Amino acid sequence: MKRAGRLVLGFVAVAATALDAQQSIAARLSGRASAEIVALVQELGRSAASQGLPVDPLIQKAIEGNAKGVPAERVASAVRLVFAQLDTAAAALRSATHNSPADTVEIAAGGFAITAGLRGRDIAELARTGRPAADVTVGLRVAGTLAALGVPPAETVALVSASLRAGQAPGDLLALPGSVQSEMARGATPAQAAAGLARAAAAQARHGPPADHGLPPHPPAPPHP
């Protein structure tokens, strides 16, 4: 009897959590999306939550579409695309970790990298290189940013993987896009810039940091520090 009571209470608690999630989506989209889009995000949100995918990127895309005055049907397509990209990222991360589930922050970073032009196999390769998970998340974010700069997927993966293998700290990884931008400002193509930095990182992995304590060839230049 006591066990049955606990089961019922457990069911109610799960149902309450799901209801809370649905209301949270509705509240966040209140006044920021049409009823049709709210319903779609709630439906996809349920599915995402059951698969361990993050819900926030779906909500953000719906809000963004509304803010930009995009027609509802186009917003719906974009939200569905975000869901598909998150699903692809999650599958790639699972494949790299023998089916152990990735956390939602890691999946969101992978989804962003796919939006930026990387493929599922690129995500999987970075995930294999970048354990522990915190490094994978930063690595995926940086990889997506490099792809957004126009670095091709192969060079992006080579650079981030080499940097992860060299044991670079998150701050050094985050400086990579700035270093690539500096090289591009000097006339290199995105691929050339990334390849040069990857060679430097690979050499660092083989021989340890250089005498100047591992500074990149040129100081990184974040967008607007």
Add this chain to the structure above:
Amino acid sequence: MMKRDFDPQVKQLLDGELTLADLPAELRQEGEEALRLLAAVDREPVSLPAVTWRVMAALERRRQRRLAWLLAPALAAAAALVLWLGRPASPAAPASSAMVTVRFVLVAPGAHQVSVAGTFNRWDPSATPLVRSGSADMWVATLSLPPGQHQYAFVVDGVRWVPDPTAPAIDDGFGRRNSVLTL
């Protein structure tokens, strides 16, 4: 102060309408120089937009809490059950990691108002206005943002969504580009 007039296509580059690769070869050097100048200008902090953003965010959080309470009185009972089962009663608070100060700069000739909207302010074009700085064409705002991935665009005169010409950009899914900031 010396004032320099850039080629119209370079102005389009600064306005985010063209990329460096779109410029004819003879204008690329001028374009790169313009972008370098843009990145180097005005290092003085501008605190007002950051304060505005924080206040707006706090107000929005309060509004959402009130709405959720009004919409779902039954949640109180459910929350009690959740507590009884030892589950967390509310979504996890964001990790209190150090915020990063970021300066947004846009050269927008002829603009009357400029703001920045993105994932950090719920894409609200009115939440984070930029202020004129230095020359009449230059607009700036300084924000404190949490580490992570942010997407954003500038909004010129309330209607025109413009990517940051100095930042990486991705397809926004609506036929435009979003700028990317990774902290």
